[in-house]
Amino acid sequence: MSLERKDDYDHNAWLQEKDLSPVETTFLTALIWMDKRLRIVDYLEILESLYYRVNLQMPKSHTEQYNLDNKFWYWYPLYTLGLFSTLSYIVAAVSGALLGFYYSPATTGDPTTAYTQIEFIMTELQFGFFLRSLHRWSAQVMVAAVFLHMLRVYFTGSYKEPRELNWILGIILISLTMGFGYTGYLLPWDQLAFWAGQIGVEMALSVPLIGEWAAQLVFGGFTLSQATLQRMYILHVFLLPFIVTTLIAIHIGIVWVQGIAEPH
Amino acid sequence: MTDNNDNTTAETDGGTGIVAPDDETPTWSERKARKTGLSRLTYEYFERSRREDQDLRTESDYVERDVLGFPTWPHETVRNLSIASFFVGMIFFLSATLPPHIGPPANPSSTPAIILPDWYLYWSFGLLKLSPVNPELSILGGQKLMADRTYGVLANVVVVGFIAMVPFLNKGSARRPVEQPFWAAVGVGGVVFAFTISVLAVQNLVPMNIDLLFDLTFLLPIVAGIVTYAVLKTMREGYMYDLNRRYYRLRPPR
Numbered sequence: 001m002s003l004e005r006k007d008d009y010d011h012n013a014w015l016q017e018k019d020l021s022p023v024e025t026t027f028l029t030a031l032i033w034m035d036k037r038l039r040i041v042d043y044l045e046i047l048e049s050l051y052y053r054v055n056l057q058m059p060k061s062h063t064e065q066y067n068l069d070n071k072f073w074y075w076y077p078l079y080t081l082g083l084f085s086t087l088s089y090i091v092a093a094v095s096g097a098l099l100g101f102y103y104s105p106a107t108t109g110d111p112t113t114a115y116t117q118i119e120f121i122m123t124e125l126q127f128g129f130f131l132r133s134l135h136r137w138s139a140q141v142m143v144a145a146v147f148l149h150m151l152r153v154y155f156t157g158s159y160k161e162p163r164e165l166n167w168i169l170g171i172i173l174i175s176l177t178m179g180f181g182y183t184g185y186l187l188p189w190d191q192l193a194f195w196a197g198q199i200g201v202e203m204a205l206s207v208p209l210i211g212e213w214a215a216q217l218v219f220g221g222f223t224l225s226q227a228t229l230q231r232m233y234i235l236h237v238f239l240l241p242f243i244v245t246t247l248i249a250i251h252i253g254i255v256w257v258q259g260i261a262e263p264h
Numbered sequence: 265m266t267d268n269n270d271n272t273t274a275e276t277d278g279g280t281g282i283v284a285p286d287d288e289t290p291t292w293s294e295r296k297a298r299k300t301g302l303s304r305l306t307y308e309y310f311e312r313s314r315r316e317d318q319d320l321r322t323e324s325d326y327v328e329r330d331v332l333g334f335p336t337w338p339h340e341t342v343r344n345l346s347i348a349s350f351f352v353g354m355i356f357f358l359s360a361t362l363p364p365h366i367g368p369p370a371n372p373s374s375t376p377a378i379i380l381p382d383w384y385l386y387w388s389f390g391l392l393k394l395s396p397v398n399p400e401l402s403i404l405g406g407q408k409l410m411a412d413r414t415y416g417v418l419a420n421v422v423v424v425g426f427i428a429m430v431p432f433l434n435k436g437s438a439r440r441p442v443e444q445p446f447w448a449a450v451g452v453g454g455v456v457f458a459f460t461i462s463v464l465a466v467q468n469l470v471p472m473n474i475d476l477l478f479d480l481t482f483l484l485p486i487v488a489g490i491v492t493y494a495v496l497k498t499m500r501e502g503y504m505y506d507l508n509r510r511y512y513r514l515r516p517p518r
Contacts, residue, residue: 053336054336054337055335055336055337056335056336056337080347083344083347083348083351084351087348087351087352088351088355091352091355107370110369111369111370112369112370115366115369115370118366119366122366129363130359130360130363132363132364133359133360133362133363133364134355134356134359136359136364137355137358137359137362137364138355138359140382140383140384141354141355141358143382143384144384147384151451151455154430154451155441155448155451156439156440157434157438157439157440157444157447158439159430159431160431160434160435160436160437160439161431161435163431164431164432167428167430167431168428168431171424171427171428175424178384178385178388181382181384181385182381182382182385185381185382188366189369189370190366190367190368190369190370191367191368191369191370191371191376192367192376192379192380193370194370194371194372195375195376195379196379196380196381198379199379199381199389199392202413203392203413203416203417205413206411206413206414206416206417207414207417208410208414224370224372261439
């Protein structure tokens with residue numbers, strides 16, 4: 001008996017007898033080397049199902065089945081508005097995270113720190129002007145796409161049974177999207193932002209019974225101050241992102257489970 | 265080693281409380297088939313609906329064919345990726361060509377002439393300016409029931425609440441606007457109202473008599489709704505004809 005380790009399955013002899021091309025030899029040698037260390041063979045099943053999933057044939061869609069194809073293609077853009085709003089949400093999230101490196105929600109100083117930081121982003125920072133522009137435009141596009149998405153769903157009757165809950169979830173999402181827009185609108189702390197905030201406080205105060213409590217909770221007081229800006233900031237960059245991302249995931253998940261309501 | 269077979273309370277599970285299943289241990293299907301109460305009901309319902317689905321599947325004459333559409337890769341994936349990059353490119357193009365403006369810094373002591381939220385909140389802002397239609401109740405001596413601002417906030421709640429109710433008001437299998445002219449008319453009226461109420465919100469920028477603007481805000485949506493209804497009703501004739509043609513070809517009307 002030698003002390004030299006034996007290859008139990010004699011992979012080398014097997015490789016010899018296969019008469020492989022250099023590419024195949026390299027691939028197989030690398031695969032065996034990796035498999036000895038990482039037990040890839042255990043995960044082969046997953047890889048296999050992935051392979052088949054990637055090579056899936058899409059089933060015949062409703063439009064194909066009912067031969068609506070030639071009439072349907074020009075409606076197609078209306079059916080991709082949901083994707084469009086999700087995409088712009090992602091663009092807004094990325095550009096917003098980058099903006100967050102430079103912005104600070106403080107009303108100290110004259111003009112305020114928040115305002116001067118926006119000025120800094122727009123004038124000094126490399127690509128800062130474009131970054132702010134990108135964030136703002138993706139937000140605008142998201143709101144527009146969400147509105148149009150809602151109209152499409154309305155006019156094609158896609159909210160009907162069994163999709164009522166997703167319709168209501170959509171209404172919650174559109175409201176939160178506008179909340180996103182509103183809180184973001186206040187962050188530069190310029191004249192428009194300040195007075196839009198003023199209107200917000202007045203609206204909150206005029207709600208019967210819970211008005212003062214709501215104003216205190218959302219705006220941090222009955223007049224605009226550091227607390228207001230701070231709260232808008234946290235709503236905009238912490239609270240709303242978590243809630244909205246989760247709800248979007250549920251919204252799309254329900255669409256996945258129930259299937260797309262295609263026109264009849 | 266001594267064997268303590270007589271000691272029945274000896275711990276054989278290593279103190280974990282986990283014991284191997286014997287004949288008395290319920291199987292998973294027994295556990296699932298709850299015996300009483302709500303869990304029993306839930307179990308029965310799911311079993312029934314599963315059986316129902318299976319029956320439907322057996323009855324169905326739908327044939328699943330093997331190759332009917334495009335493959336996910338590359339066709340669908342490439343199409344989706346190209347649509348996605350086109351959209352993102354559009355956003356980049358917009359933001360490069362039309363960068364935003366920043367106004368003067370906040371100044372609590374000077375109210376600007378024009379106070380506006382972003383465009384998508386104009387409708388909500390417009391609903392705050394409904395004071396002329398806030399009813400004055402004679403029972404309260406011509407007093408308004410609620411402050412104008414409260415009325416505006418309430419209007420927001422009513423609008424959003426109505427939209428949320430739509431699936432519970434409009435039922436049935438009609439999908440296309442031609443199949444449901446009334447609800448399509450409501451929709452068009454709503455869209456037009458969203459526009460007119462937004463214009464009302466920026467009333468001090470519109471070169472028009474305020475009273476006329478206010479009236480148009482409510483009249484235009486109604487007119488648009490009626491026109492839509494009429495048009496769709498007319499279209500419906502031809503549409504139903506197309507739908508029925510096959511039927512009549514089989515059994516011609518007398």
